Structure formats: C-alpha cells, structure tokens
Amino acid sequence: MKTALLNSHSENLRSPMFWAVSTSALIALVAGLGLLGFLIIESVPVFSRQGLGFLSGTEWFGPDEFGAWPMIYGSLATAFLASLFALPIALGSAVYTAEFLSPKPRLAVKAAMEYLAGVPGIVYGLLGMTLLAQWVRNVFDLIDGNSLLTAGLLLAVMILPTVTTLSEDALRAVPRRYRETAWSLGMNRVATAFCVSLPMALPGICGAVFLGVGRALGETVAVMLVIGGLDRIPVPWFNLFAPGQSIPSKLGREAAEALGGGYHWHALMALGLVLFVLALSLSLAGRWFLTRQRSA
Amino acid sequence: MEKGILVMLRAFTLIACGLLVFVLSAAIVRGLPAIDAVFLTAESKNFGLEGGIFYQTLGTLILISGAAAVGLPIALGSALFQTEYLRRAPRLKKSFRVLMDALNSAPTIVFGLVGYLVFGAAFGVSWLTGAFTLAVMILPTMQSSMVEAFEALPETYREAGKSLGMGRGAIIRSILLPQCFYGAATGLFLGLARAAGETAAILFTATTFSGVTIPESASDPATTLQTHIFTLAQEGLDPRAAENAWGAALVLLTLVFVLLSAAMWIRSRLHWESAA
Amino acid sequence: MSDQIPAVELRIAHVFFKNHRVLEDLNRQFPSRSVTAIFGPSGSGKTTLLRTLSRMNDDVEGFRVEGRVLIDGENIYSDAVEASRLRQKVGMLFQKPCVFPKSIYQNVVFGLRHRDGIDRKAVPEMAENVLREVRLWDEVKDRLNEWAPNLSQGQQQRLALARLLILEPEILLMDEPTSSLDPRSAEAIESLIERHAKLRTILLVTHNLEQARRVCGEIVFMDCGRFLESPPVQLPPPAGEELLKKY
Helix, strand or coil: CCCCCCCCHHHHHHHHHHHHHHHHHHHHHHHHHHHHEEEEEEEEHHHHHHHHHHHHCCCCCEEEEEECHHHHHHHHHHHHHHHHHHHHHHHHHHHHHHHCCCCCHHHHHHHHHHHHHHHHHHHHHHHHHHHHHHHHHHHHHHCCCCCCHHHHHHHHHHHHHHHHHHHHHHHHHHHHHHHHHHCCCCCCCCHHHHHHHHCHHHHHHHHHHHHHHHHHHCHHHHHHHHHHCCCCCCCCCCCCCEEEEEHHHHHHHHHHHHHHHHHHHHHHHHHHHHHHHHHHHHHHHHHHHHHHHHHH | CCHHHHHHHHHHHHHHHHHHHHHHHHHHHHHHHHCHHHHHHHHEEEECCCCCCCHHHHHHHHHHHHHHHHHHHHHHHHHHHHHHHHCHHHHHHHHHHHHHHHHHCCCCCHHHHHHHHHHHHCCCHHHHHHHHHHHHHHHHHHHHHHHHHHHHCHHHHHHEEEECCCHHHHHHHHHHHHHHHHHHHHHHHHHHHHHHHCCHHHCCEEECCCCCCCCCCCCCCCCCCCHHHHHHHHHCCHHHHHHHHHHHHHHHHHHHHHHHHHHHHHHHHHHHHHHH | CCCCCCCCCEEEEEEEHHHHEEEEEEEEEECCCCCEEECCCCCCCHHHHHHHHCCCCCCCCCCCEEEEEEEECCEEECCCCCHHHHHHHHHHHECCCCCCCCCHHHCCHHHHHHCCCCCHHHHHHHHHHHHCCCHHHHHHHCCCCHHHHHCCCHHHHHHHHHHHHHCCCCEEEECCCCCCCCCHHHHHHHHHHHHHCCCCCCCCEEEEHHHHHHHHCCCEEEEEEEECCCCCCCCCHHHHHHHHCCC
C-alpha cells in the first residue's frame, strides 16, 4: 500500500481550504527561497570578478574592486564582544530565575526580558549614542566614544534578553528528578544548580548563545550610530577602542547611494549574502542545539 | 560561599531587569519634555527640529497595518499547512520549519535590500514596498507562534471532529481556528510589535525624511517614527534634534510595548483557558 | 442516505506502525445489524483495529494497512474513498470523551453544521431525542446553554454519544466507552447499545467480559494483534455464575 504524501489527496484537491492553505505556504516558500536566491544572483558579478578576494580585500573602494574584510572583522569582533559581555549576566540571571525563583517573580523576569527584547533597535541606538558612547569616551579617555567596544557593549544589552530567556528555558527543561536526586545526596541548591542542572542544560545554553550572536550580527541601526563607521581594521587588530564598521552598518550607510544597479550595488548585495550566511549558520547551529536539548 | 554565589546571581538578575527600567526611564526623562499636544498632532517642520511627529506616527501605523494585512493570511495559511497538511510527510514538515527558521534568522537589513529589488521594482520607494517587506520579515515570527498554538491543541479535538465525519477543512474552520484563536492573535501582535520596532528594513524601501504627509497612491513614500528618530540622531549636535528624537522614541517605545503587552495578555488568557 | 445498514468485512493481512507490525491476519465478517464485542488484554490491538475501521490513523506517521477493509463491499482504503465521507457513515466513540469548550447544546449539534440537507427547524427536536436516548435529557434539559466541560465524566461521555447519534451513523465503533464511568452512565450506554442492536452495526471494544456477555451477540477474542479461535484459557467465569455459587 502506498503512503500518501499529502493525506487523502482526493479530498484535498476539492477543498477550498486546501487551496487557500497551500497557496499561502507556497508564497512563504517563495519568500524564503527568493530571499536567498536574489542575494546569490545579485552577488554573482562580484564573486565571478573577484572570487574570494572580495572577502579578504581590505580596501572597500579599491580600484574597481571591493574588499569586505574590515566589515567582516567588525561584525565578528562586535558580536564576539557582545557575547562576552552578555554571557555572565545572562547565564547568572537564567540560573537564578530557573533554579531559585518562585513562579510569580519568575514570570516577571521572563516578561521583563520579553519587553527588553522588544525595545526597538533605534531606541537602543539613541541610548548608545547619547549615553554609552559618552561613558566609553570618558572612562577610557578616548577622543571619540564611537568604537567597536561601544558597539559590542550595546549589542550585549540587546542580546541579553534572548540569551537569558532561552537559557532559562533550557534549565527549566532539565527534569526535576535530577535535582531531587542531587538534593537527596545532600547537595545544596547552589551546587545542584551548577553541578547538575547547568551541565544538563548545556546544549540548550549553547543554542541560546548561538541564536543571540546571530541576532547581534544582524543588528543595523543601533550599531550604525555607535560603531564609528570607519572601514578599516584597527592597528593593532585587537585595539577595540578604535572605530570600525560592521556589515549591516555598511549596508545601511551605502545602500541608499547605490540603490538598484552598478558594481557598487552588487558589492553591497554580496556583503548582504555574506552576512546572511553568517547569521544563518549561527542560527541553524543554535536551533540544532536547542532541539538536542529537547530530545535529551 | 553558597551565600556569596547566591548574592551574585541575584545581582545579575537585578542588572538584567534593571536594564529595562533604565531604558524606560531614560526614554521618559529625555522624551517626556518634548511631548505635548502639539508634538503629537503637528507635522514636523524645519527637518524635524520643530513641529511634531503626527505623520511619522501615522506612517508607522500604516506600515504595520499593511504588513499585518499581507502577512497574516500567509502566516496563518502556512502554519496550517505545516501542522495539518504535512502530517504524513515529516521530512517535508521539517524542511518547511527549517526554511521558516532561516527566514527568521535573516538580518533585517537584508530584507530591506531584497525588498527594494523585488517590491521596489513594482512600486518604487513607497509605503507599499515597505509594507510588503515588513510582511515578509514578520512572516516567520507570526507563523512560528501560530504553529506552536496549533501543535498545542490536543489530538483528541481533531479526532472528535473526524469521528463526526468532518473533513479537514471543516475541522480547521470549526475546531482548530476557534480553539487556537488566542494563539493566532498572540502571533499577530508579536509580529506587529516586531514590525513597529524595525528601522533597517524600511530605511530605503519605504521612507523619505521630510515633506511627506499621508501617502495617497501606491507609489508614495511614507515617513515613520523609526526613520525619523534615525535621521534626527545623525543630526547629532542640535539639542532640539536630540529632544525631538527622544520624544519620538518615547512614542515609538510606547507603541511597541502596547503591542507586546497585548500579545502577552492574550497569551496568558490562552494558558488560562487550556488549564481550565 | 441508504436505508441499508452495511456489514463490515475484514481482509487485513497486516497493519504496521513504521516497521512494527501491530495487527496481523484479521479475516472476519461482522454482519449487518449486529453487536460484536472485541475482547482482549490491553496492547492486544483492539483499539488499533477500531481506529483502522474509521481511518482514524491516516495522519499517524508510518501507519500502513496491507489488505482490505470492506464496508458495504467497498474497500475503505482505496483511493476513491474519502476519509471524511467514510466517517459520516462510521461513527466512533472514544474511551475518553472529548467535549468541545462550548455549551451542551452546541456540542450536541456540532456535527450537524457540516452536513447537507438538514432541516434547521427540526434540529432542537433531534437534539432532545438523542439526549433522551442516552438518558441525559432529564439531567441537562434546564441548562442546555451551560458549558459542556463542566459536566461529569459520565455525562460528557453520554453527550459525546448523543453528538454522534444525531448524525445517524450506520456503523458505530465504541472504544471501551464505559471503562471509566459511573455505573449510572455505563448503564445508560449499555442499554442504548441493546436498543440499537437491530438498527446499526456495532463494534464494542471492551475490557469487561461481563459487559460483553450482557450486551453483545457475539464476542471476538484478540491477543497480540490476532483473533483467537477460542477464549484465552485463563478467562474467568461469568461473575453471575460466581455469585450464584457463593450464595
């Protein structure tokens, strides 16, 4: 007996519901594939002319060539900084919320994280520009507060709620019986949280961090306002107090000038493709970790 | 030792929650002085340095309504497709979910670039291009939330419908949608909140900075709170620009939080009902 | 709707879930207008058999039928048969009632909304009749607009049965319908089966041999996904006989 792909197809084909539903699914499919497809097609001229030199080039406006490395570096550096700053606080509050809080305050923390994640990027940008950049300038005695470090700090705030709430979910998913076993062995709650729950939730927490970093990579306007906008790798390369440029920030700055055509536009689309691939791989890795947590 | 760690954990949690308080109070302290009746109801003058943000607010509302009008049926349909019509094809179902995840992970500026190419080719830089772009952007947000709601409905409900001889369409219309109404509405409001807070995707697809009032035709650009704040922020030095930017930011933040609260309130009703 | 009440004929070679064989070699005729009990230990495949008869497992991943199930001489697993059309003839009552979060009345008439050729004016009377059939009318007649999930388990099951009966199914499949009910509800359902014995073709899965003996014309024994020729040896004698011996 054959297995029908779509169940009871004869019934489906005559049902208006089936047609309505599969049409919208088709549109969603086209939207998803179209997004990637357009990015690839539009960046073909760049990769066919420059090959991987596009990725390693350090001068954006080279003589009829474009180099994306400073932007890639800026994106990776700020995303790395963001996860570095966000992780201790996110993990700490996730452990505290999941292991030590009673249901009501726990829900309050979750709600606060949801609101924090909902704050528009542009509002973070405004905050970063008027407050954070000044603090960074004063504390580190810089000429200009707009730097890779400032962007990293701001991004840390922006991904904090994502990482916190997903890590908390992962910790909550650890079955209660493991905790109870640990308690019965005389371990206190702190030891249980760190030696039993945390290791078991590790895949989920990794997933949370990956998804958070993926978010950080894609953030545009907030970063644009505080990163400094200089397409150059700082000297020395780990000097994070220097201004820099991230991919979305570059795209946001220049897309309006180059809209629609010319090699400049194709170069921007290629940059967009690089960004999408980076964000996508992080997010897929993150989701993989999260499903592993669930099936564990 | 145990005490010390506990104190530290509590401090981290307070910092995380304190950030929300900090963001809110900063927006209120800096934005409230700018807000009065004139600011909310007048059009902006002198490149946003004077006047108000009436048309910006309107533009944001137009864009998110347009995005919801386009995105909602597609999200609902594709969520139903994934949960109800792909039951015997788990691989297809998984691929579809991965595709939606991929769409969800795409940086918003990328939606702007491709949206400009695709929808901009038809309508130019216009509110309609922006609404379509935002619709695609919030599609996975709404879809995944709806899938979650449909999957949470116990199978016994579908089987009760089947045992009465109802076809799949009838089950969807009379059982699934009424039972999952709150879940679907939660998804809608989460999507709206995400659209309202978005700047990069509409920066060069939908908006121009000044001189725009109500878009009258499909090819008219709009002006929005998000892009208004962005442009004012880049003006930098003029204190009037900063004050008006904060005023607009407070209005935007209020709008987004109202939408989020609606989503959260509806979702709490959902859990309350399934528990009953 | 044809006046003919169909018989059910099984010509099942195998039923699989993924690679797991759950039913095997089931060949049997259930005559029209008869009540047959299917009796066996849990896990013997009784419920699966019943669900197979109404194609309830169509959506289950990896479910596969080898062989034929004939209702009215037609194989219900052929491509020409629509599951929902089939289920309009073959009603199924589950072990646990699932009432919709609506009023009692709305639950009773729920399935009617999706049928053609229903005289709207007759609906309230039809509802009253089926509620009387399941002996629920006296308990709920004054509160038809109340929330159905607030009813007791037994009342919910009788409501589910009424909801099914209003659609006049020709074949009625019942999966341990009384297993977790109060005696009063169980009695109501049993008496309904007896009264409908000559109206429909009824298959009753039960754990309760007493019940099977009381209400069914015939008892089929199942174990490990097969029909048994004779009852399993460890079968207890009817409780009635035991009682007689005692006193």
